[in-house]
Amino acid sequence: KNEVEQSPQNLTAQEGEFITINCSYSVGISALHWLQQHPGGGIVSLFMLSSGKKKHGRLIATINIQEKHSSLHITASHPRDSAVYICAGLSNSGYALNFGKGTSLLVTP
Amino acid sequence: GAVVSQHPSWVICKSGTSVKIECRSLDFQATTMFWYRQFPKQSLMLMATSNEGSKATYEQGVEKDKFLINHASLTLSTLTVTSAHPEDSSFYICSALGQGYNYGYTFGSGTRLTVV
Numbered sequence: 001k002n003e004v005e006q007s008p009q010n011l012t013a014q015e016g017e018f019i020t021i022n023c024s025y026s027v028g029i030s031a032l033h034w035l036q037q038h039p040g041g042g043i044v045s046l047f048m049l050s051s052g053k054k055k056h057g058r059l060i061a062t063i064n065i066q067e068k069h070s071s072l073h074i075t076a077s078h079p080r081d082s083a084v085y086i087c088a089g090l091s092n093s094g095y096a097l098n099f100g101k102g103t104s105l106l107v108t109p
Numbered sequence: 110g111a112v113v114s115q116h117p118s119w120v121i122c123k124s125g126t127s128v129k130i131e132c133r134s135l136d137f138q139a140t141t142m143f144w145y146r147q148f149p150k151q152s153l154m155l156m157a158t159s160n161e162g163s164k165a166t167y168e169q170g171v172e173k174d175k176f177l178i179n180h181a182s183l184t185l186s187t188l189t190v191t192s193a194h195p196e197d198s199s200f201y202i203c204s205a206l207g208q209g210y211n212y213g214y215t216f217g218s219g220t221r222l223t224v225v
Contacts, residue, residue, distance in 0.1 A: 004152075033214065040118075041147075041200055041219035048213060086152070095141055095206055097214065099152040 003027045004089050006100035013107050019074040021103045023087035026068065030092050034061050034072045037084040037102065046072070046085075077107045111137045113205045115217025122193055122224055130188045130220045132203035138183035139205030143214075144176075147200040159186055193224040 004025045013019050023032070031050040037043045047054050047061040049070070054061050058077075063070040074081055084104050088097040112135045122128050132142060141160050145153040157173075159165040159180035167173045177189040186205075190197055202219040 035216070041202065041221065043202065043204075043216035043219070045214055045216065088153075096143065096155050096158060097153075097204075099154075101150075101152040 003098050004087060004100040006085075006087055006103050008103060009101065010104045011106070013077050013105070015078055015107055015109050017077050017107075019077050019081075019105065019107075021072045021085050021087075021105070023070045023072070023100055024068060025070075025087075025089045025098075027089070027098075028092045029089035029098075031090040032063055032070050033088045033090065033097060034070075035086040035088060037086060039083070043086075048090075074105075079107045079109055082106050111135075111205075111207055111213070111215040113139070113203060113215045113217040115203055115220060117220055118218060119221040120223070122222070124194055124224055125192055127189055127191045128193055128222060130190075130201055130203075130222075132186050132188075132205065132217045134184045134205045134207070134215070137205075137207045137215075139186070139215075140183060140208055141206040142180055142186035143204040143206070144178060144186075144188050145202050145204065147202065147219075153202065156188075190222065193222070195224045198222055198224045 007022050033048050034046040058075045060073040084102040086102045088099045114133045144156045147153045156171045157165045157167045159178045161180050161183050165178035180186040203217040204214050
């Protein structure tokens with residue numbers, strides 16, 4: 001069983017919709033990362049957070065340490081947001097990331 | 110921002126040959142480099158962790174003699190897939206951990222390896 005679970009696995013939205021992707025983890029982590037992987041494979045780090053909430057443009061990430069849950073929100077979604085979004089937990093014991101399987105997002109015009 | 114240059118972006122090789130993949134951190138020093146493998150529709154799986162100037166630490170089930178990792182400098186790490194087989198076909202991606210102002214994980218653009 002993966003220690004980091006994401007939902008949904010696939011998501012299709014119309015342009016302009018508000019999108020939420022969820023991430024739950026079962027082990028203790030010191031921080032959680034949200035990553036964006038484009039169709040070509042390249043990965044961009046969106047957020048690293050260990051508490052509360054962070055915002056960057058139309059992207060918002062929240063984390064609840066007690067509930068071991070994080071969400072990534074996209075406001076006013078756009079087709080260029082189409083990508084795979086991955087959450088990854090940084091374990092308490094080291095520097096390696098434990099990845100979720102990703103959420104494949106498609107935003108249609 | 111921090112950038113990791115990974116080359117090649119894709120490679121096709123014959124069974125039995127070796128392939129070298131390079132990851133170079135630009136404008137920052139990466140004391141630790143992580144190498145991942147990703148199969149279609151799967152999450153990234155850590156293969157090994159390398160620290161500059163020391164031997165890499167391999168994850169369970171990853172053959173260190175098959176996947177040779179060299180981290181000879183603070184800006185360059187290489188992964189060599191030796192005697193490649195079709196089952197080694199996958200997407201390989203590196204991630205560099207910077208320090209100080211550049212703290213954080215920066216990913217390379219990945220290498221699509223196809224062994225025929």
